[in-house]
Amino acid sequence: MTDRGLASTQPGKFWVCPECDLLMNRRAIPHQHEAHCPRCQSLIVSSKRHSIEWTLALGIAGLILFFPANLFPILTLTTLGLSQSETIFMSVTALYDSHLYAVSALVLMSAIVVPLMKLLLMTYLSGCLLFHKPAPLLSWAMRSYQQLDSWGMLEIYMLGILVSIVKLVDVADVTPGIGLYSLTGLIIVTLLTSTQLDRHRFWRRIEQLERR
């Protein structure tokens, strides 16, 4: 097997599909914005123009939106002169008061902590990469971001809000607050960040910076 030695000494010449392990010639992958694996059809390349500029801008926008989304009421319920507002953190404490400690921790993580961590990591990471600044913990930040990715669940929280509104419509008046609009913006920013993130380019840049 002459290919065996060849492939491992020339890492730039080939590409491996992470989903099905197909070995491909680097040149066989078209220089498009997106490329799919010819065998299993998984998306293997998704290069974006100005990926780092985009994720930095989106990260900052997300951090700005995070605070109104968490501090202002999302919904206000009014009936017979009584009213009650809700923020994301209050849904955590309400579960805690119902003695569902594990579930309240899970909601705290998936609706507040993980989204905030993802924004902080992405802003730090793309800031350093954009200005070519070798900084500590770059590869740790990228690794953590990838691991946290599916545990941020703001869009599902949003669907939960919509279901709650429909459930309560008969019972009382429900009015959306500033928190809900900020949360909508925050979700759009989070979704855009994951579509604009070019993982391969990020990892290559991190490698260059950490080698210096």
Place this chain on the structure above:
Amino acid sequence: MQHSALTRGIIICHCCEKPASIKQDGQTCPRCGTHIHRRKRHSIAYTWALLLASMIMLIPANLLPIMTFKSLGKGDPATIMQGVLQLLEHDMLGIALVVLTASIIIPVLKVVGLIILLLTVQLGWTTNMRQKMLMYHFVEWIGRWSMLDIFVVAILAAIVQLGSLASVTGNTGATAFAAAVIFTMLAANCFDTRLIWDKHLEKLEVFP
């Protein structure tokens, strides 16, 4: 002829996808610092274990009440299914379907999908590979959406606090349901899709 990278002596880091030589199996990746393995370690055993755990948790999740809606002091704890039926009684067909899909249909589909994928690897089935791949990506993507009911309970418990007029509290079924969702998400993470293609290649090499 299709080659898998592994048979050519190449493994890739499952975190940052940097290629490495098979000699580096078990060492840390020079780029991201995670351990490189030729395949995710104990993938089949871990996936089965987490899948069984989630199947067990789905039983109390569906039998125990997940929330109590009290209006003027009246109201009993309701299970997920009773919640869906209540929505149907109030003529909210659309939202009842959303909740039914997220809370009952998706968890069952995820479990069935992962069992089919595990059996594919263990029994060496090599048909409909692309459909199986699509199925995996679907299971992986849809898993989180089952958290919907947990968030609905959390939001209602926070907002419906009008003293004796109306109140919502969460019940223990929510813990079991959340555990079932987490276990299936972890099970999908532990599954290594390359294993189903390994069998495919083995067969190609035996019967070229």
